[in-house]
Amino acid sequence: DMSGSSVCKATMKEAEQINLVFLNHTGCQDAQCLWNLNISQILQSIPWIEYPSWASDDSFDLPQKGKFDGPMTVVDGYVVPAPPLDVWKQKIPGYSDVPYVIGTTLQEADFAPRYTNISKWSAEDYHWFVNSHLNTFGGHFSAQALALYPTSEFCSQPERCVEKAYMTMVSDLRASCPNNVVARLAAETLTSPVYRYQVTYTPSRPTEISYLFPYNSWFAFHTLDAVAFFGTLDFALGETSEDDRTFQRLMRKYLLHFAKEGTMPPEWPEYPNRTALLSTTLRVEKNYRSAQCALWENNDMFQYAWIS
Template sequence: MSEDVYEVRERNEYRYLVQEEGEEQYCRRSYVSPVLVLSRRCIFLIASGVVALLALAGYLAYVAQTPPHGYADVYTDCGALRGRQRDGVFSFRGIPYAAPPVGERRWRPPADLQASGLCWKGLYDATRPRSMCAQVQPLDETGRILGEEDCLHLSVWTPTLSPDARLPVMVWIHGGFLHMLSGSERGYSPNEELTAQTGLVYVSLNYRLNAFGFLALELLRQGSPTNSSGNYGFMDQIAALRWVQKNIHVFGGDPGKVTIFGQSSGGTSVWTLMMSPLAKGLFHRAIDMSGSYVYSSSLQAAERDNMVFLNRSGCRDLACLHKLSKAQVLKAIPWKEYPYWAAEDLTDLPTKNRFVGPVAVVDGHVLLDVPFRTWENGSGYSDVPFVIGTTEQEVDFSPNYENISSWIWEDYRWFVTDKLTPFNASLPKQALDLYPSSDKCPTRDRCAEWQYTTMVSDMRVTCPNNDLARRAAEALKSPVYRYVVTHTPSRAAIPSSLLPFPSRFSFHLLDSLAFFRGLTETLGEMSPADRSFQDIITKYFIHFAKTGEMPNTWPKYPSHTALLSSNFSAVQNHSSERCSLWKSHGFYQYAWIN
């Protein structure tokens, strides 16, 4: 049999010519050519290679997206963040929460990042804090400028990144007379140690300060969407709280269990936010530590008082104000002329008819009315559990007299008489009878300093805050609690940029430094009593953040005031006789401000 083979290409078949028994026949057989076999093998190999390459690419992409050891990634509504992980705590620092308030955004409400087209692609480096807000120490004769206008950042610390954890959240608002400091001060802000020990989520934020954050001027109303001026720093705080509501779940936090807490002007900020309709629903408990008693300046009055800023700046229109450098803005602030933004005498008995002008104002936008009147009207405020705290010798952090530590009792009596006689000739004797040299001093030295700073603190801070707590208890359905720190540290504070004086008693900052584990650095070494005080304040703050109330050992105000030292006690009518003296002579108008 002979055979010729040829391909029928269009059908991929082969015909065979067969000669058999004198006949020619064509047989048809399907046949795969060697070329086709090779092609299929190639396709298989190529396909296998593609699959392998895709797998490799996927692995490489996974490796690229998986953070290296010691780092962690989260995804917020504006983009991905890379932070750090150490000792079971995740930290994400310097996260933008609003558009940079620069250029035309200076002296405007904070702008949303997404609406401004400022969200980012890729990973944002959240491993380090960003710049503090532009500032100068009001009493720093060198005029050294710190920080930048582009400063609206916050930081988060958390023990878990599981959205199912739903941990309580504490949002810290720093103090500094609304003029200085930041949310990243060492020993005065959240940190890994506190987070690990308490198991809560912490947020700390920067907000605009001084003239950048609180300048009220009629010129600044031009083009303003709120038809107001001033209080930009409070608007920043509200923007940060909105960010928390949108994003805190990816950090393991519960947006329905947010506590705001702040010290000094941070405490003032806390109860300002309680009074603002713009902040309703953004937080659920509040702790005010050594905040202002009240401010009631109208927008019009503040704008009139701040004309001195305009004169010092040399500007007459909005365009000129926007062109000022940050140094020119800070230099134009009336630190030592009315309205006395430096507030130099707030740590002393007052001078008759000398008042410090408020930085925060009733602007008609953040605050619709005078705070106490808002409570009296019964609406427009956040009715949340509220803690109000002060320290017994607040002004000992920076007393007005450098030699006060060497005073003897004769010096004490002379200064009290000199400062109070202009108010009423009989007032010095009344005050000295209530604050006698025979009182038991907690230390062996500096006792005249102790009694003088107690008197000033009662008049400026403690007694007015008792009245604030009373008004809160009358207005709120939620529980109100009051505490006074009476702990005397085991040694004098080491002077620092945060604490310029070697404070010896229950000074301004003592409660916040204890909570943030800053006492070791402040004192150099902690005694068992110091540690006990730190544990007590931590225990009660954390219980409040978790539950919205204090344990039964701490009754609500006004029935009791908690005294926090190396042990806990709750007393009735704390300082009531002393406070009656200051109130009867109208001294609450000289209360701590800003």
């Protein structure tokens, strides 16, 4: 599971209510009218910005209290009998007990930052944006977050330290820490092995903007693991360094081993015992980024994780 959405719980009734927004925009009263809509009419009727916000323009940004994106998948009670996490929690019969690997990248959100001028932000800008979002939750939330995400952390690109800090914060909240919750629950429920990885590799150069990559991503962006596994870093970056190719070989080595054997090699322990950090080498760490994830979990931020 590469950078999967952690929240999947919308009922059929909720989905029907959400779809009414689209239906009302079309002005249709029957199915034939819907069938007759042309592409432009459909696109104009989709609620891109208003809830359910199908543009999901804030999914690569910090949340604001009470602002959510609507779901795309439905727990209909038949094909999907219950929310996947509830199936595990309640041990509802029917789930597949198979080896499971869950991965994220350290700067998922750097794939498509909401603010395209983020590379030009100052430290003051960084504090302002964090405060403007997290202060909506009250308390000392934003101050705690800023203390845990200093702009100096692991910064090898001095002119982009602010971008890296903000993208890491967003990615932890939206993807990495919620996927820890998923992995932890999987490990508690399944008898099969569960593994967790975080890609920490910073490519040698930014991605080239294309129909697949909307931004010059400098860090461990969303899909970096998939791009490396399929051996297409040269397409993403334009050209690759020896370190890029070493990282690519490492991704393929371990994921192919997992596909063939159903386990990882001994140097990669199961979760939650260790998290594998993937770069040009494999490193494992216990309680990886536990302080950062505790902040989000203790403040009920799981509900703002990526939704499917």
